[in-house]
Amino acid sequence: MTSLVVDLNRPDLMDDLVSSLRRNGCSVRRLGWRSCAVDHAEATDEAEARVEVAFYLRAWQARHRNVRALLRA
Helix, strand or coil: CCCEEEEECCHHHHHHHHHHHHHCCCEEEECCCCEEEEECCCCCCHHHHHHHHHHHHHHHHHCCCCCCEEEEC
C-alpha cells in the first residue's frame, strides 16, 4: 500500500499531528519540516486508509484553529 502524504501549513504543529496520528494506529515518518508520510496498517486497502486518515485529520484540525492539512497520495 502506498503511503499517504500530509502537508501542513503550520510546521510548528507537525509534532502534535504526528503524535495524534500515531495514537490512532498510524505509522508516521516526517518527510520534511511541513510534511509527513502516513501508513494505516489496519486499513484493508488504500481507499479505506484514505478515508480513515482524512477523518483523523479533520478531528485534529477541529482542535487547532487556522490549520490546513492537505492529504495526498
